[in-house]
Amino acid sequence: MATTKIPEQKVILCGEYGVGKSSIFRRFTNNTFVTATDRQSTLGLDHFDKIYTVGDKTLKLQLWDTGGMERVASITSSYYKFAEAAILVFSLDNVSSFHTLSQHLLDVVTYAENAKIFLCGNKSDLEGSKPQVTDADIETFCEHCHNLISGTYKTSCKLGVGIEEMFTDIACHLVESNRSRLELQSMEKHGFKISPREEPTEDSCLC
Amino acid sequence: MxxxxxxxxxxxxxxxxxxxxxxxxxxxxxxxxxxxxxxxxxxASICPLEELFSKFGAPPPDESYGRGRDWNVDLIPKFLMANGQLVKLLIHTGVTRYLEFKSVEGSYVYKGGKISKVPVDQKEALASDLMGMFEKRRFRNFLIYVQDFDGQDPRTWKDFDANTQNMQALYEKFGLDKNTQDFTGHALALYRDDDYLLQPAITTIKRIKLYSDSLARYGKSPYLYPMYGLxxxxxxxxxxxxxxxxxxxxxxxxxxxxxxxxxxxxxxxxxxxxxxxxxxxxxxxxxxxxxxKKGRVIRCICLMDHPVPNTKDALSTQIIIPQKQVGRNSDIYVSLVSYTHQVAAKGWFIAMVSTTVETDNPEQEIRPGLELLGPIKQKFVSVSDYxxxxxxxxxxxxxxxxxxxxxxxxxxxxxxxxxxxxxxxxxxxxxxxxxxxxxxxxx
Structure with missing residues (x-):
């Protein structure tokens, strides 16, 4: 296969501690689920790339997890930088995780201005017959934020429901919005990543 | 907890x-x-701009400064050497994946009231206006010596033992005059004072090599600066x-x-x-x-709507004013970054002038640096103990x-x-x- 560069899109997970961001991350990376008691195993997880094909376009979704920084401190503003999409995650069985979303939304629009924003209600398996957060609540929230939200999803990491559909849909949105923007984006605006230097060949005199 | x-x-x-x-x-x-x-x-880099103004007790910025949150102003000015220790740490730890960088466009040194590009290779040495014709040749020979120098291979030492002989002796070996010594020691080897002259030459040789190796990595200058600030x-x-x-x-x-x-x-x-x-x-x-307390540092943040004059409109620059040029014991540093690094609103530049304090009137000490900048819209001075x-x-x-x-x-x-x-x-x-x-x- 030809090695043309596939556009890379940073996608970040935002939301309260314990709503299942790392579970979404884990489903995304290797489609597994661990229970709360195994939490320690999130150590060392940073971000993960996966390629999606939408029509004739391919793009690489690069999903980032918070690293648990939101537990007692705030997340660094760096986390948001260069993000093309942000998924605001709340737990369908926890109404307060839904109500704090506006704060997370504010962080996203402040630090990642250009990011598309998506809403994800996780733990749909715990929703039950009397949902803590109703569809009407979600709709109202979206209206209140002036339609900043590009898509809403319900997922269950435990059952593995809705995750893949969500990412495929996000990939569609990003391809759509990038079509025009990718061409406009001048290299000027961007810096570069530093990488290890290739071993110089004339290093033979080191011995 | x-x-x-x-x-x-x-x-x-x-x-x-x-x-x-x-x-x-x-x-x-x-x-x-x-x-x-x-x-x-x-x-930290201070964001938004309003916070910087209030930190220094100034009235809020007017609308000419653009959106406050487009600003990320460093309190301590520094650049990364492209081949230096921090870049190695960033790469080895993988932290580089969180960051993007830009090369600093220009590296200048001050001599006799004006600034000149720091010459680093033979070609630049011969074209530089810092030296006379004969001095250029001597400096070129010196650069070639440093480039070829290999601590493991005595043949490259040319009868000079850099481990025991001092830097002064090496300068004399190549017949470099005081001016050339000045910019070599301060703008290439990046020493803050002249103590290095009496130390073994090997350290200075390594520092000059770091400068030129860094320069070789991304061109233009040996310095890198991260997008969105330090x-x-x-x-x-x-x-x-x-x-x-x-x-x-x-x-x-x-x-x-x-x-x-x-x-x-x-x-x-x-x-x-x-x-x-x-x-x-x-x-x-x-x-x-x-x-x-070891000493005091003065740093002056200058917000400007233009680049530094005589730097070919570079959007980022470093200027070193060697101590002797202005009758001091430590160098004055000028650094400039701009909107292109996402640290200022469109069209704006942030210059920082800093030095180690030597007198009771530190603001007077950085005057030579400020005078290079042209009109300054807003100035914030801080003197801190270190x-x-x-x-x-x-x-x-x-x-x-x-x-x-x-x-x-x-x-x-x-x-x-x-x-x-x-x-x-x-x-x-x-x-x-x-x-x-x-x-x-x-x-």
Whole structure:
């Protein structure tokens, strides 16, 4: 296969501690689920790339997890930088995780201005017959934020429901919005990543 | 907070964040606390602009400054050497994945009231207006000697023992005049004063090599600067630490560092909570009784709507004013970054003039730097003490970093960090402990 560069899109997970961001991350990376008691195993997880094909376009979704920084401190503003999409995650069985979303939304629009924003209600398996957060609540929230939200999803990491559909849909949105923007984006605006230097060949005199 | 940790790190300045990252990666249980609401301490970039103005007690900026949150203004100006220690640390720790950089466009040196590009290779040496024709040839020969110099191969030494003979002797060997010595020592080897002249030449040769190797990496100048400001650096290392299990707490005042029997640290108290620990790593502001004042640095932040004159409209620049040129004992540094680094609103530039304070009138001392800048819209001056630890920590297990000095790059920063790590853990940092499958599993 030809090695043309596939556009890379940073996608970040935002939301309260314990709503299942790392579970979404884990489903995304290797489609597994661990229970709360195994939490320690999130150590060392940073971000993960996966390629999606939408029509004739391919793009690489690069999903980032918070690293648990939101537990007692705030997340660094760096986390948001260069993000093309942000998924605001709340737990369908926890109404307060839904109500704090506006704060997370504010962080996203402040630090990642250009990011598309998506809403994800996780733990749909715990929703039950009397949902803590109703569809009407979600709709109202979206209206209140002036339609900043590009898509809403319900997922269950435990059952593995809705995750893949969500990412495929996000990939569609990003391809759509990038079509025009990718061409406009001048290299000027961007810096570069530093990488290890290739071993110089004339290093033979080191011995 | 009421738990037991291997190490508690106080302050989220760059040095503390690098240490926190290194400790977490090494498997230590780390609690990282800052009394401020934001990451970065002294090495934060201030955003929005309104905050910078209020920090210095100025009335809020008018609308000509654009959107306040497009600004990220560093309090301490520094650049990264492209082939320097910090870049190595960023690469080895993988923190480079959180950052993007730009090359600094120009590197200049001040001579006789005007600035000239720092010549680094033979071609530039011959074209430079810093030297007369014969001096150019001597300088070119000197550069070739340094380039070819190999510490392991005595044939490249040309009858000069750089390990025992001093730098003054090497200059004399090539017949370089005082002016050439001046910009070589200060703009290429980046010394702050002239003490190096009497030290073995090998250190200076290595420094000049670092400069030219750095230059070779990304062109234009040997310096790099991160998009969104230097404040991104500590945050990158903080994330590394968090990814490896470090716990973060901001906005948490520290009331006491609790010392146990035998003078060892046993914990840290905030209000009536005590976190237990075996070691504390911190910046000088958390332990005023274990540091001493080493000197003072003046830094002047200048907001401007134009680049520095005579730099070919460079959007980023460094200018070094060697001490002797202006009758001082330490150099004056000028650095410039701009909107192109996402640290200022469109069309704006941030210059910073800094030096080690030598007199009772520090503002007067930086005048030669300010005069190079052209019209300045807004100026913020700060004079800060810088401290060094009086306790190396081997008994107390409290390991204290030095304040940031006036140098314009991070080489001394990294040396301090690596030294603290070694003192604290008894070993050199093992880069192989970083799980590189982090990146490998991306396939």
């Amino acid at each position: 009421d738990e037991e940790y291997d190490a508690i790190v106080l302050g989220t300045g760059l040095k503390e964040c690098i240490l926190s990252g290194m400790l977490s990666v090494s498997g230590k249980k780390v609690l990282h606390v800052d009394r401020n609401k934001y990451y970065g301490g002294e090495s 404040g991104e650096l500590p945050q990158g290392f903080a994330r590394l630490s968090a990814i490896y299990g470090g716990t973060y707490m901001l906005d948490k005042p520290i009331d006491e560092i609790v010392i146990g029997e035998g003078g060892h640290v046993v914990g840290v108290r905030s209000g009536n909570e005590v976190a237990k620990c075996k070691q504390v790593y911190c910046d000088p502001s958390y332990v005023p009784d274990r540091v001493r 401290y060094e630890p009086t306790d190396v920590g081997l008994e107390s297990q409290i390991f204290i970093s030095e304040s940031f000095d006036a140098t314009t790059h991070f080489e001394t920063t990294c040396l301090d960090v690596l030294d603290i790590f070694k003192r604290g853990t008894g070993e050199e940092f093992d880069f192989s402990k970083i799980k590189h499958e982090l990146g490998d599993e991306e396939q």
